[in-house]
Amino acid sequence: AEATAAPDAAAEARQPAGPAAPAYDDAEREAVLKVMRERRDIRNGFRSDPIPHEVLLRVLEAAHTAPSVGHSQPWDFVVIRSADTRRAMHELAMRQRDAYAKSLPKGRAKQFKELKIEAILDTPVNIVVTADPTRGGRHTLGRHTQPQMAPYSSALAVENLWLAARAEGLGVGWVSFFDEREMVRALGLPEHLDIVAYLCVGYVDEFPDEPELMQAGWSKRRPLSWVVHEETYGRRALPGEAPHDLLAETVAQIRPLDAKALGEAWERQKRMTKPAGALGMLEIISAQLSGLSRQCPPPIPEPAAVAVFAGDHGVHAQGVTPWPQEVTAQMVANFLGGGAVCNAFATQVGAEVCVVDVGVATDLPATPGLLPRKVRAGTSDMTTGAAMTREEAKQAIEVGIETARDLVAAGN
Template structure:
């Protein structure tokens, strides 16, 4: 098969992979096999980036104190978020499982280096946010690669990014884009957890397409 050409079987399996790419919050605590995280990060590094800037910076959060600080930030932010809801919606929110911080064997912070000279500014003069979008491309690439290895990924956004940035003592000019939990899923579900928990159903694609 010529390079860059994929057959129907591969395309079908890829669609299946995307469908199974779920945001995982329930993890088995077993450690991942040696070299697997490095393999996933190498694949993520192949993601597209504006001007070939490659602005993603991966921080493996392994220290007990750092993890405890992140968990504390989550608990505070989660309590504040709960206070925004009332009635049945507040009750549903309180029952949601929103992070896998206690069990996931791997925790990974993804930063955007907003002062990188890589790429010489190409493509971001009018849209500087393209640096952060490039990091999101790397995250999505990592997510699919992890799923292909049977690894789940959960994106924890309920935390204070400035607080987490300070905890991790990263260089100036780095902005937190994502805090990820990785590990083998405790459960496997094709449908999103928030849908199963009654928070909101996933809407159809037709509601997301406009024609002009």
């Protein structure tokens, strides 16, 4: 059933007698949507053809018409054509690229090695888009409580520039492999400016049908239905549709294990030089992985991710373990620091370790690799009552579903 909002008497009283402002006609609307759909972050296939001044001017004019908080217009555009300057910027980017590559797990590093991440030397024009957090003065409308509105506004100018460039047949590649302060100094920019984007601009051989990172398998496009929430976060529903139940949808998509691969896995277990059952649950898990992948032995995914979900049990109060409750937070820190057994196993197969705080009793500091998804601060003592409410249990399961699908969408 289609949901409709309750009538607002005050809103009805404000309705003017005349018609609303007209929309674009079908052809105009499709042209706007077309340029949005076909905009691409380009790194390959640039041509050396010069960009006519009038074309570049139209692109910059479009960028300059972007909306901004408090009409502050905090952006500036530094147009770079000098080969020497572009070579210097290329060297900065390569240093950061190498540093990033060293931080990646083996599976991701192998994939990253094949990616082209910039086109600084391949394009006739580079454009640096900056944000001036002081522009408009201290009383800029809308920036009093949110000073980050300056770079956010400049990001809107980047989008306008990008769409206008696509309409002109120009490719744009956004380079983010920079130390921002290092670039400010290298370009001789005023120290109070923030760099929002470094863009490589030029004509291209073609615009790919899909984003280049999708084509390379680095990531996947997330469906719209994942990101639209009705009234409250987590109540996902597209306009005109009823909210969907993530848990029920996921359960409905689970297929039976492949009987042939499952049988082959158990036969393979019998041929191994070990007593039957010596590996305990690992034997069952390995067989299940074969059934899931429909192959025996199951392939090791690459790149891969291991998700560790951390939480505290309220029953700890009954003395069921000699370890103090604080050990949970200490183990989370160990996982994040790479010192746990699961980190060692993950390293062997080149996998990334992702730690999810779904219910640790204490507050954990923000740390790279930690996903804060706390449903509650530990469970209650199950010997004195329910450990969790049914809704909390469902929410925790859905945290697992969302984590898994997000990791897959990120290319794992």
